[in-house]
Amino acid sequence: MARPTLDRMKETLFNIVAPRLPGAVVLDLFAGSGQLAIESLSRGAEQAFLCDDNRDSVAAIKSNFDAIGVQPQLFVGDFRTCLQQIDRKLDVVFVDPPYKSGAYTEVLYIIARRQLLSPDGIVVCEHAAEDDLPCSADGLVRYDVRKMGTVKFSFYKRSEQ
Numbered sequence: 001m002a003r004p005t006l007d008r009m010k011e012t013l014f015n016i017v018a019p020r021l022p023g024a025v026v027l028d029l030f031a032g033s034g035q036l037a038i039e040s041l042s043r044g045a046e047q048a049f050l051c052d053d054n055r056d057s058v059a060a061i062k063s064n065f066d067a068i069g070v071q072p073q074l075f076v077g078d079f080r081t082c083l084q085q086i087d088r089k090l091d092v093v094f095v096d097p098p099y100k101s102g103a104y105t106e107v108l109y110i111i112a113r114r115q116l117l118s119p120d121g122i123v124v125c126e127h128a129a130e131d132d133l134p135c136s137a138d139g140l141v142r143y144d145v146r147k148m149g150t151v152k153f154s155f156y157k158r159s160e161q
Contacts, residue, residue: 008148009148009149009151010035010036010039012146012148013124013126013153014039014043016146016153016155017092017122017124018043020091020092020120020122021040021043021044021045021091021092022043022044022045023044023045023046024040024044024045024046024047024091024092025045025046025047025048025049025088025089025090025091025092025118026040026041026045026047026048026049026090026091026092026093026094027048027049027050027051027086027090027092027093027094027116028040028048028049028050028051028094029051029079029082029083029093029094029095029096029097029107030051030052030079030095030096030097030098030103031050031051031052031057031061031074032052032057032060032061032096033057033060033061033064034050034060034061034064034065034072035064036094036096037049037050037072037094038064038065038068040092041070045091045092047073047088048072048073049073049074049075049082049086049088049090050072050073050074050075051074051075051076051077051079051082051083052074052076053076053077053078053079058074058076061074062074079097079103079106079107079110080106080110083107083110083111083114083116084110084114086114086116089116089117089118089121090111090116090117090118090121091117091118091120091121091122092121092122092124093111093116093117093121093122093123093124094124094126095107095108095123095124095125095126096125096126099127099128099131100128100131104125104127104133104134105133105134105137107123107125108123108125108133108134108137108138108140108156109137109138111123111140112137112138112139112140112158113138113139117140117157117158119158120157121157121158122155122156122157123140123155123156123157124153124154124155124156125153125154125155125156126151126152126153127151127152127154128150128151128152129147129149129150129151129152131152133154136159137156139158139159139160140156140157140158140159141156141157141158141159142154142155142156143155143156143157
């Protein structure tokens with residue numbers, strides 16, 4: 001039986017970030033169903049924060065976390081509010097806003113200016129393959145891009161790394 005493309009993409013993504021997950025603090029921004037946070041926790045992340053402002057997404061997150069018996073650390077609101085409330089250094093940040101939202105650059109700048117990344121932390125932006133994200137954003141630099149079909153993953157780290 002063929003697996004959906006989304007499952008293969010998620011598997012590939014997690015194979016890339018897996019070495020960073022044991023003991024990590026993760027943020028799933030624009031969390032949707034919360035699957036990236038759940039997968040991170042299953043691969044050894046210590047803590048996962050989630051953020052979404054869509055009522056249906058928030059209900060899905062709560063339902064999915066109830067199914068695994070874990071209380072989600074969920075911020076309900078827009079990404080700006082969420083990023084202002086985070087008070088921990090983050091090891092992995094997943095950024096997957098609605099495509100064409102234009103939120104990527106602003107998210108990167110807020111993360112950089114608030115110095116939310118741990119010294120070895122990364123930001124992973126999922127976006128449409130035809131969209132190019134900035135090479136840098138106020139102290140964050142793109143160090144890798146992976147294309148998977150119609151999607152790209154752009155990886156950022158602190159520039160002093």
